[in-house]
Amino acid sequence: xxxxxxxxxxxxxxxxxxxxxxxxxxxxxxxxxxxxxxxxxxxxxxxxxxxxxxxxxxxxxxxxxxxxxxxxxxxxxxxxxxxxxxxxxxxxxxxxxxxxxxxxxxxxxxxxxxxxxxxxxxxxxxxxxxxxxxxxxxxxxxxxxxxxxxxxxxxxxxxxxxxxxxxxxxxxxxxxxxxxxxxxxxxxxxxxxxxxxxxxxxxxxxxxxxxxxxxxxxxxxxxxxxxxxxxxxxxxxxxxxxxxxxxxxxxxxxxxxxxxxxxxxxxxxxxxxxxxxxxxxxxxxxxxxxxxxxxxxxxxxxxxxxxxxxxxxxxxxxxxxxxxxxxxx
Ligand SMILES: Nc1ncnc2c1ncn2[C@@H]1O[C@H](COP(=O)(O)OP(=O)(O)O)[C@@H](O)[C@H]1O
Ligand SMILES: [Mg+2]
Numbered sequence: 001x002x003x004x005x006x007x008x009x010x011x012x013x014x015x016x017x018x019x020x021x022x023x024x025x026x027x028x029x030x031x032x033x034x035x036x037x038x039x040x041x042x043x044x045x046x047x048x049x050x051x052x053x054x055x056x057x058x059x060x061x062x063x064x065x066x067x068x069x070x071x072x073x074x075x076x077x078x079x080x081x082x083x084x085x086x087x088x089x090x091x092x093x094x095x096x097x098x099x100x101x102x103x104x105x106x107x108x109x110x111x112x113x114x115x116x117x118x119x120x121x122x123x124x125x126x127x128x129x130x131x132x133x134x135x136x137x138x139x140x141x142x143x144x145x146x147x148x149x150x151x152x153x154x155x156x157x158x159x160x161x162x163x164x165x166x167x168x169x170x171x172x173x174x175x176x177x178x179x180x181x182x183x184x185x186x187x188x189x190x191x192x193x194x195x196x197x198x199x200x201x202x203x204x205x206x207x208x209x210x211x212x213x214x215x216x217x218x219x220x221x222x223x224x225x226x227x228x229x230x231x232x233x234x235x236x237x238x239x240x241x242x243x244x245x246x247x248x249x250x251x252x253x254x255x256x257x258x259x260x261x262x263x264x265x266x267x268x269x270x271x272x273x274x275x276x277x278x279x280x281x282x283x284x285x286x287x288x289x290x291x292x293x294x295x296x297x298x299x300x301x302x303x304x305x306x307x308x309x310x311x312x313x314x315x316x317x318x319x320x321x322x323x324x325x326x327x328x329x
Contacts (some may be wrong), residue, residue, distance in 0.1 A: 005218060005271040013215055014269040019206045020068045026201045027064035028057055029188045030181075036267060037179055037284060038065050038153065042212065043219040043263035046176025046256065047132050047152040049117075049167075049288070056181045058155040062113045063203075069212060070205030071110035071149065076128075078120040080163070084127035088137045102139060107131050110147050110209055114154035118164040128152065129171045149212045169291055176256050177281075178288035215266070222262035223272040231275060231316040232257050235282060238310040244296035245306055253289045260285050275316050283307045 021035045028034075038061075041048045050058050066073045076087060089105035106112065107128065114128055131137045132152050136145045154175070157164055172178070184192065207215075232254050240248030261277040268277070283304050290303030 004223075005221060005266075009218060010266070010269050010271060013218060013266055016207055016211070016215070017267045020065070023068045023203055023206055024061070024064045027203050028061045029192045030057065030061070030184055034061065034179065034181070035065060036264070037177055039267055040260050040263040040281065041176050042069070042149070042151055043215055043266060044176055044256075044259040045149070045151075045216055046260065047174060048154070049172070049175040049178045050153065050155045050181055051158060051178065052155075052181030053183075054157060056183060058181055059113070059115055061181075062115075062153040062155065066111045066113065066153065067203035068206045069111055070208040071212065072147070072209075073111045073113070074106035074109040075113040075115060076106050078114060078116050078118070078124070080119060080121065082120040082124045084124050085139075087124065087127045088131065088139050091140055102142070102144075104144075105137075107137060108144075108147060110149050110151070110212075112150070112152045114152055116156060117154040118156040118167060121165050122168055125165070125167055126171065128154075129167075129174045132174045149209060149216065173250065173252060173256075173289045175288065176260060177284045179284060219259075219263045219266045221271070222265050224258060224262065225272070227317045228261070228273055228275065228278060229258070231278060231314070232261075234314045234316075235278075235286070235307075235310045238314050239286065239290050239303075239306050242306050242309070244293055244301055245290055245303075246293045246296075247291040249286045249289050253286055257282060257285045275318070279311055282311055 017036070017039055020039065021032045024035045025032070038048055040046075050062065052058050063075075076082070085105065087105050087107050089103055089108070091100040092103050093099075094101045117125060117128070127137075131146060135150065136143055138144075152175075156167070183189070235257070236249045236251075236254040239245055242248065257278060258273075260281045261273045264277045264281060265271070265273045286307045287302070287304035290306055292301050292303065292306075
């Protein structure tokens with residue numbers, strides 16, 4: 001569990017993270033924290049669900065971020081008539097050889113944009129969610145492994161909108177992070193409107209698949225002090241004991257928070273997690289995994305507010321990690 005990554009490696013990762021954020025910023029005008037959250041998921045080998053009203057630049061953000069990664073990229077536009085096989089693939093008859101050959105679906109890629117995922121029915125959504133969970137798909141009884149790295153960046157409209165199929169509650173936890181994108185800050189919106197008549201800049205790749213895998217391996221090696229494990233356990237326990245919660249955060253949710261925190265620590269140039277990393281990510285990692293009681297839901301209470309309450313009420317001990325004496329941050 002004890003980590004000590006070289007200073008060179010640590011500064012290289014934060015340098016790349018900054019370069020990616022700058023490059024994304026050429027197409028997407030908004031907070032660098034948004035890009036940071038996508039990077040956290042990438043390093044933690046997780047997936048991201050981005051929720052927001054139409055026109056807040058969800059697709060723009062994902063396309064720009066994907067372009068910086070220099071990896072194989074596919075996009076699936078979810079529609080009501082999309083079939084599971086439109087995601088995974090199908091066997092087609094090859095006339096020359098008179099045999100069936102697999103035509104791989106768009107899930108066979110490194111970076112997948114699942115756009116407006118809640119516009120397709122549950123069966124089709126599940127084909128993608130299962131692939132995310134298992135890192136493989138089974139087509140006509142034959143199992144195929146997905147590529148590595150593999151990250152899904154899905155977008156959806158808020159579920160109250162008409163013509164949408166909410167993602168199955170039991171499966172939203174396939175997403176490591178759920179990001180809510182609101183309207184831009186007035187200054188950002190103005191900047192966007194002032195530049196609308198210029199062609200959008202082409203976003204350039206900053207890294208490639210090999211570097212993604214390398215950074216993922218580094219993130220895995222980030223140190224987590226026992227005090228921080230206790231902190232995560234206490235946060236998760238708080239959500240389970242909450243009176244207005246029907247189903248609290250699972251053990252998988254706690255694990256997800258630890259993984260994500262390691263990714264964030266690395267992005268911020270450290271090889272050890274700080275309580276602030278956990279606190280910064282807790283809402284976006286835990287919030288969507290909490291199911292409120294029907295009464296609480298009717299009143300508009302959401303998982304995010306339970307996590308906010310947990311952060312407010314659950315205390316933590318500062319870790320005495322091995323690196324505390326020689327902080328590099
Ligand atoms: N914050 C922003 N930064 C850059 N472009 C934006 C921003 N907000 C809106 N736009 C512009 O508005 C349009 C809609 O964005 P889009 O990514 O399609 O939104 P969404 O996928 O959320 O519906 C695009 O042409 C985009 O360039
Ligand atoms: Mg869109």
